[in-house]
Amino acid sequence: xxxxxxxxxxxxxxxxxxxxSGRLSDPVPHATDQASASVAGTLRIGVDSAxxxxxxxxxxxxxxxxxxARSVAEGMGAKPEFVEMEVNELFPALKAxxxxxxxxxxxxxxxxxxxxxxxxxxxxTYVSFLAPEGSAIRTREDVNGKNIAVVDGTVHxxxxxxxxxxxxxxxxxxxxxxxxxxxxxEADAFFYGAPFSRSxxxxxxxxxxxxxxxxxxxxxxxxxxxxxxxxxxxxxxxLEDMVLNGEWLKIxxxxxxxxxxxxxxxxxxx
Numbered sequence: 001x002x003x004x005x006x007x008x009x010x011x012x013x014x015x016x017x018x019x020x021s022g023r024l025s026d027p028v029p030h031a032t033d034q035a036s037a038s039v040a041g042t043l044r045i046g047v048d049s050a051x052x053x054x055x056x057x058x059x060x061x062x063x064x065x066x067x068x069a070r071s072v073a074e075g076m077g078a079k080p081e082f083v084e085m086e087v088n089e090l091f092p093a094l095k096a097x098x099x100x101x102x103x104x105x106x107x108x109x110x111x112x113x114x115x116x117x118x119x120x121x122x123x124x125t126y127v128s129f130l131a132p133e134g135s136a137i138r139t140r141e142d143v144n145g146k147n148i149a150v151v152d153g154t155v156h157x158x159x160x161x162x163x164x165x166x167x168x169x170x171x172x173x174x175x176x177x178x179x180x181x182x183x184x185x186e187a188d189a190f191f192y193g194a195p196f197s198r199s200x201x202x203x204x205x206x207x208x209x210x211x212x213x214x215x216x217x218x219x220x221x222x223x224x225x226x227x228x229x230x231x232x233x234x235x236x237x238x239l240e241d242m243v244l245n246g247e248w249l250k251i252x253x254x255x256x257x258x259x260x261x262x263x264x265x266x267x268x269x270x
Contacts, residue, residue, distance in 0.1 A: 041079070043073040043079070043101060044101070045080055046090045047082050047083065050104075052195055053196075054066045064195070067251045071242060076238060090104060097226070101225050116226065117224070117226070119222040119223040119239060124262040127191065127214065127215075129212040131182075135209060143189060146168070147187045152173065159219070179208070248265070
């Protein structure tokens with residue numbers, strides 16, 4: 001099987017079978033090499049509980065990243081086990097060997113590649129501006145000269161700094177704090193990952209308009225594994241199969257039907 005080769009040319013988990021929601025300290029086995037993953041080993045997947053990537057309805061796991069990660073693990077012959085944690089715990093946990101893979105809408109960046117390996121892309125980064133009802137911000141060009149909230153330390157902060165020179169960045173601890181800064185009049189809009197816009201609007205303490213969504217440039221999303229993990233080839237092979245046999249498109253359509261198909265995948269004939 002040819003290894004998947006993606007060229008990012010465009011601007012950018014849960015119907016579960018076995019769901020594990022234990023703590024990091026729980027002593028469960030995990031796959032330590034490529035062979036063990038292929039022979040009934042387990043693949044511990046770190047996730048951040050955030051709709052539509054990974055969430056639960058009536059105790060049943062759902063989400064785009066969940067379904068993708070589950071299919072990858074099963075395609076490798078491994079048993080998927082999902083470990084919920086805060087987003088800032090994911091990379092330290094992976095580095096310490098407490099989980100085997102991160103599946104949480106992680107954008108591939110040069111900085112992250114210095115200490116970790118990324119799979120071939122299974123999605124691309126869509127970003128959005130969220131503005132309050134009545135705001136004059138109607139397009140992304142309208143944010144120039146405005147105060148824009150971002151979650152401190154995220155790839156969205158970095159992207160905003162690089163792509164929008166005329167904005168004043170307001171750093172917030174998390175998405176909730178960013179939205180509240182709009183309510184206090186400190187920020188005019190919130191810049192964040194588009195997949196999370198719906199859940200943010202639903203839970204916001206102030207009324208927000210429809211998100212302004214677009215695809216970011218050269219920002220693929222992949223599963224993250226420890227640097228040098230030999231399972232990368234297996235993961236990439238399963239992802240290629242999922243794209244070519246239509247499984248990827250079905251999962252994508254279930255959660256992101258309105259999102260245009262990126263050239264990352266259209267080049268594979270999707």
